Amino acid sequence: MKSILKAILPGILIVGLQSCANSEDSAPIEIQPQQEVASGIISVSGSQFSSAGMELGKIERREFSRLIKVNGMMDVPPQNKASVSAYFGGYVKDLELLPGQRIEKGQLLFTLENPEYVQVQQDFLEAKGKLSYLQSDYERQQDLVKDNVTSQKNFLKAESEYQVTRARFQSLKKKLEMMNIDPERLIDENLRTSIAVRAPISGQVTAVNVNRGKFINPSDVAVSITNTDHLHLELNIFEKDLPWVRKGQQIHFRLQNNPGQSYLAEVYLVNQYLDAETRTAQVHAHLLQEAEVHNFAPGTYVEAEIISATDTAAALPEDAVQEQGGQSWVLVQSSSADAHEFVKQEVKIGRRSGGYLEVLNPEDFTPGGEVLVKGGFELVK
Numbered sequence: 001m002k003s004i005l006k007a008i009l010p011g012i013l014i015v016g017l018q019s020c021a022n023s024e025d026s027a028p029i030e031i032q033p034q035q036e037v038a039s040g041i042i043s044v045s046g047s048q049f050s051s052a053g054m055e056l057g058k059i060e061r062r063e064f065s066r067l068i069k070v071n072g073m074m075d076v077p078p079q080n081k082a083s084v085s086a087y088f089g090g091y092v093k094d095l096e097l098l099p100g101q102r103i104e105k106g107q108l109l110f111t112l113e114n115p116e117y118v119q120v121q122q123d124f125l126e127a128k129g130k131l132s133y134l135q136s137d138y139e140r141q142q143d144l145v146k147d148n149v150t151s152q153k154n155f156l157k158a159e160s161e162y163q164v165t166r167a168r169f170q171s172l173k174k175k176l177e178m179m180n181i182d183p184e185r186l187i188d189e190n191l192r193t194s195i196a197v198r199a200p201i202s203g204q205v206t207a208v209n210v211n212r213g214k215f216i217n218p219s220d221v222a223v224s225i226t227n228t229d230h231l232h233l234e235l236n237i238f239e240k241d242l243p244w245v246r247k248g249q250q251i252h253f254r255l256q257n258n259p260g261q262s263y264l265a266e267v268y269l270v271n272q273y274l275d276a277e278t279r280t281a282q283v284h285a286h287l288l289q290e291a292e293v294h295n296f297a298p299g300t301y302v303e304a305e306i307i308s309a310t311d312t313a314a315a316l317p318e319d320a321v322q323e324q325g326g327q328s329w330v331l332v333q334s335s336s337a338d339a340h341e342f343v344k345q346e347v348k349i350g351r352r353s354g355g356y357l358e359v360l361n362p363e364d365f366t367p368g369g370e371v372l373v374k375g376g377f378e379l380v381k
Helices: 003-027 046-051 116-146 151-177 239-244 290-295
Strands: 041-045 055-058 061-077 081-084 090-095 106-114 195-197 202-210 223-226 230-236 250-255 257-270 280-287 300-319 322-324 328-336 339-346 349-353 356-359 370-374
Touching: 041 046, 041 055, 046 339, 061 349, 061 356, 090 195, 116 151, 202 257, 230 239, 230 250, 230 257, 239 280, 239 300, 257 300, 280 290, 300 370
Parallel strands: none
Antiparallel strands: 041 339, 055 370, 061 230, 061 300, 081 223, 090 106, 106 195, 202 223, 230 280, 250 257, 250 300, 257 280, 300 356, 322 328, 328 339, 328 370, 349 356
16 A cells, blocks of 8 residues: 555646646736836836826926906896886786797787877877968968068967967877877877887897786886897906906806806906996906807806916926825936836926916926826826
């Protein structure tokens, strides 16, 4: 038995050793993405640099804009708003309006009824009839006085009565036009007890303050109409920013209910008057994307940035800068002989524009030195 074991044991040992050798050969070898030596230099092999898609770059000059953050609201010009009231008091007779309803200019809004309207029409017809007689008498007296057939007194009396009646006629005619009654077609057979109130502009009804049977005075606002065809921005800027704002500057603005979507506008007017309490001035801006007007409504709150000035400054791509411990760092290449070696260096950043960050301390970097601009996220730990 011992002799058999002595014969088999060497074979088992050989097979075991071969199995271990095969296992070691087949196990995956982990490649470290970087090695950091005691001096603080991070070393990356050429193959690792290529496979990780790393890229080098330099600090370069880029354009940056001075942004002025403001807020405001959507609005329409004063001529696009109308507060409709009646020139003459009366009781509301016909009314079929709802807020939000589309109205065209000249469209009937409501009718008013009042017996006093008949009196105005009567006075006009009486003045019209009397004026014809007085004009003939005036012209006759004028001819007679030239021939010394009548006295100057009679002529002056005829002239006075004619001019007074003519003034009254013209006054009543204007009143009828304001009541939307055509004076040329008015006769004693078509006197009206009601008048029509029509829309002065096209737009949407924003408020209806009356109802049927209600008496409204000339000072009462019955209906409000707003035309949104020319929406614009009314922005408030602080006193310190006023010198930087000029006509034609571009504006990026966002709605409070959709902060992820940005829209474009342009400065059109800058009001130089400062509000004594808020120390702000108003900026009037026109929308550059007229097709988007239907997405907005007057009174909508907006947050905006005015691009007031553009200059150049030292910059690096955003991907080159890493945040760590409340500070910003970049990896500066120190050697590229056999392997890429990098040194971590602090960078002070400023403005952000177009995927680049402003470098506030370019003097701390070697002129022409290269920086890892892509693929360095895993190297800074």
